[in-house]
Amino acid sequence: MRLRRAFLLGLLAAALAAAQSGHAPRVALVNIQDAILGTTDGQNAAKALDAEFAPRKAALDEAQKAIAQKQARLDQQKLSDEEHKKLQQEIDDAIVVLNAKTDQADGDLDKAQKKTLAELGKKMVAVIVEFATSTGYAMVFDTSTSQAPLLYAENATDITSEVIAAYETRHKGAAER
16 A cells, blocks of 8 residues: 555656646556456466365355255255254254355455465556656556546556566566476
8 A cells, every 4th residue: 555655656746747847747547456467477376376275165165065955955855843953954054154164265365365466566566667667657547446546537548468568578587487
């Protein structure tokens, strides 16, 4: 967050300097999430997260199927009141366990994604700053979140694909490892 704020303040200062010199500042847009996911590092990180969390997802899917089978048995078979009550309790207990495991898995995945995005985000912001500076952009706005302060930008250019290419060039050694 601080890095983004410093980035925006720096670009704002550059825009003010450009405005004082009589030139209209060049404005660019970038979807930083798409840019990160568009890089080799981002794709490798996504694959690593998928591989890490796939076994948990498979186990949760199996637990869901088991619950559905018990529910179907409960709905289709004529059971005594005691058997019905026992099976319903098993289903209720399984649902509680499944929900707890799902919440834990979702939390763990969210934490891992945020950590990965933070690591790659630092590298991406550095590339964006370098790219913007070298190509004469005074401001670059991130359009990947609804929290972005940009509402309108006349003559703004989307530089997401160029930023991905610049990132790949700068970090190609890391991607090859």
